[in-house]
Amino acid sequence: xxxxxxxxxxxxxxxxxxxxxxxxxxxxxxxxxxxxxxxxxxxxxxxxxxxxxxxxxxxxxxxxxxxxxxxxxxxxxxxxxxxxxxxxxxxxxxxxxxxxxxxxxxxxxxxxxx
Amino acid sequence: xxxxxxxxxxxxxxxxxxxxxxxxxxxxxxxxxxxxxxxxxxxxxxxxxxxxxxxxxxxxxxxxxxxxxxxxxxxxxxxxxxxxxxxxxxxxxxxxxxxxxxxxxxxxxxxxxx
Numbered sequence: 001x002x003x004x005x006x007x008x009x010x011x012x013x014x015x016x017x018x019x020x021x022x023x024x025x026x027x028x029x030x031x032x033x034x035x036x037x038x039x040x041x042x043x044x045x046x047x048x049x050x051x052x053x054x055x056x057x058x059x060x061x062x063x064x065x066x067x068x069x070x071x072x073x074x075x076x077x078x079x080x081x082x083x084x085x086x087x088x089x090x091x092x093x094x095x096x097x098x099x100x101x102x103x104x105x106x107x108x109x110x111x112x113x114x
Numbered sequence: 115x116x117x118x119x120x121x122x123x124x125x126x127x128x129x130x131x132x133x134x135x136x137x138x139x140x141x142x143x144x145x146x147x148x149x150x151x152x153x154x155x156x157x158x159x160x161x162x163x164x165x166x167x168x169x170x171x172x173x174x175x176x177x178x179x180x181x182x183x184x185x186x187x188x189x190x191x192x193x194x195x196x197x198x199x200x201x202x203x204x205x206x207x208x209x210x211x212x213x214x215x216x217x218x219x220x221x222x223x224x225x226x227x228x
Contacts, residue, residue, distance in 0.1 A: 044217075049216070
């Protein structure tokens with residue numbers, strides 16, 4: 001399975017932008033980059049995903065390096081409710097067989113200070 | 115609409131007992147996933163279903179663990195002869211299909227084996 005590397009923890013101030021990095025140097029051409037987050041005592045929640053181009057949605061933006069070996073999740077204005085563990089996951093685009101599941105790492109624990 | 119529902123939310127049992135954990139996926143979702151999460155760790159993949167069949171059960175730790183989805187909707191995770199090391203939060207997720215798209219997670223069932 002392709003692996004990702006994330007910092008264990010990050011801190012941010014409320015209402016400031018947050019850039020959460022993820023390295024995935026062994027990414028294959030058919031791997032999508034997915035981000036999920038997990039608030040305390042809840043199940044993971046989908047944030048965003050992309051393949052090659054940068055992506056935006058109501059929750060966040062995803063910036064993907066040109067060589068696709070790294071990506072950055074951007075929260076434009078952090079709120080206290082954004083304090084969570086953020087997981088960067090590679091998911092193969094060939095979803096059959098053993099490739100349909102998501103393999104989680106330890107993620108980045110984001111703390112947001114008021 | 116209703117999300118993924120897991121019951122029970124909490125289960126305390128004694129070592130050696132049999133346990134069943136239930137997952138009600140979002141209506142119409144054909145793919146269903148089971149994960150377990152220990153304290154401070156990311157979710158660990160166990161098994162996923164496409165319809166009634168297990169597409170990948172490679173994450174089940176041993177033959178004490180078994181999961182079924184007889185009608186392609188509700189799934190039950192069964193754990194025989196529970197051990198203290200089985201204590202964890204068991205998460206269920208569903209997805210419209212295996213062909214990409216986000217996973218929708220339930221809030222999990224917390225299992226404590228005394």
